[in-house]
Amino acid sequence: MTHFATRQGFNFNKSSKQMKNRSVLAPLTHNMSFDNGDISENEIAWLAKNAEGGFGMLITAATAVSMTGRSWKGQPALITDAQQQGFARIAKNAKQHGALAIVQLHHGGMRTKQEFSSDVAVAPSRYAIDEHYPEGVREISTAEIVNLINDFVHSAKLAYEAGMDGVEIHAAFNFLLSNFSNPELNQRQDKWGGSFENRNRIIFDIVSRIRTEIPRDFIIGVRLSPENYAHFTGVDIQEQIQLANSLNKMDIDYIHMSLYDSFKKPNHLLDEEQTLLQWIKSKLDPEIVLMVAGNISNITAADRVISQGADLVAIGKAAIGNPDWVNQINAGKPLIEMPYTAELLSSNGFTHSAIGYMAGITGLVVKNETNTVR
Structure with missing residues (x-):
């Protein structure tokens, strides 16, 4: 067996950084941070265990850039100098084992939970009370949008100064940035709504600011959801491809597509012979570095994903039970x-x-x- 995912290295040509293999610890929600967002010893040790276990890149759990947008108990934050020190330890541990360390930056948007946050849920437009949002969702103000862009940039700077190798901007799963992209949820009439360019302006501004204000060797990735899932609607796969290609022109380093199932067929083309991954790959700019997550548990699945066009494979649930996933596979041991x-x-x-x-x-x-x- 070739073991592309666990034995073949990968270079980020734009940032001049290297991965020792193509296996990535996916960003996993695990509720181990403190109520104030400080990262715990358990969380630091968990990430170190995965670095020691052979992963070429670690992505932290979705990390709040503002206490106004936390979505679950135990969610980490990267806002304060004290929190920065925790991420500095994560970066140091990763480097000791030859792994890259990435922090996923997040705001919950309409999925914010007030019990864990300093504010109610917000979205680009007001959303009425229903079974999923029993308190409703208020419309975010223009001033708050500007503040949140600053928050993302501030957290990215803290990550850089902590020695992290990069950030992943979370624009998937119906969180804030995905809310803005979504034409069903974004009904604004100002420069933050309407056209494709306006609805995605907040993402473009965040990426542009980070790229301008932090040295070029700092990796920027963006996570996207190409299709609807659960009760969330309004995601247009063609627009998500357009967004990915637009971000690539802004000099990001990778796109992280969360597919739920990397081997499923596209929802909009049920008779399509290609998998969703193959279809996406055929539509993306060829130079885009593509990371894929979704139902990848073993080396057969990981290598299949790479053969269908992914550059990097994100391992989630399998890593929870096997933090040494890479080392076990390379040693020929069972998972x-x-x-x-x-x-x-x-x-x-x-x-x-x-x-x-x-x-x-x-x-x-x-x-x-x-x-x-x-």
Whole structure:
């Protein structure tokens, strides 16, 4: 077996940084930070365990750029000097094992939870109370938009000064930046709404500012959702391709497409012979570095994704039980298979709160049973 994902290196030509392999620890929600957003010892140790386990890049959990936009309990933040020190330790640990360290920058937008934040949920336009948003969503003001752009840039600067290798801008999953892109949710009549350019202006401004104000060796990635999922609607796959190509012209380093299932067919072309990944790859500018997440658990799946056009593979649920995913594969050893026991997750460094959260994800955790290997 070739093992492209775990043995073949990769170069970010624009930033002159190298990965020792093409395997990425995906940004995973695990509820291990403190209520004020400070990152915990458990979280730092978990990321270090994955660096030691062979991953070529680590992406942190979605990290708040403002306490106005946290979406869950235990979400980390990168706002203060004290929080910066935690990320400096993450960067140092990653470098010790030859891994790149990326912080994913996030604002919850309409998915903000007030109980964990300093404000109510906001979106580009008002959203009425319904079963998913029992308190409704208020329209964000122009002044707040400007402040949030500054917040993203501030957090990126803190990441750079902490020694992190780059940032990933979270513009997926119906969070704030995705809310602006979405023509169903963005009904504004000012320069932040209407046309494609206006709806994505906030993303373009954030990327432009970071690229201008931080040295070029700092990696910028952007995470996008190409299709609707769950109860979220309004995502236009053609516009997401247009957005990716536009961002590439702004000199970003990679696009991270979250596909849910990397091997599914496109929703808008059910009779299409190509997978969604293959279709996306055919529409993207050829020079775009493409990272893909979604149902990639073993080396067969990872290498298949690379063969279909991905440059980098993001490993999520499989890494929760196998933080040494890369090393195990390269050593020819079996991986632990889901569902994982609580005992295994505890031994991997997850807290009681983290395990409780993961237990709510279908098929991920089972208690008091022996895990199987493959």
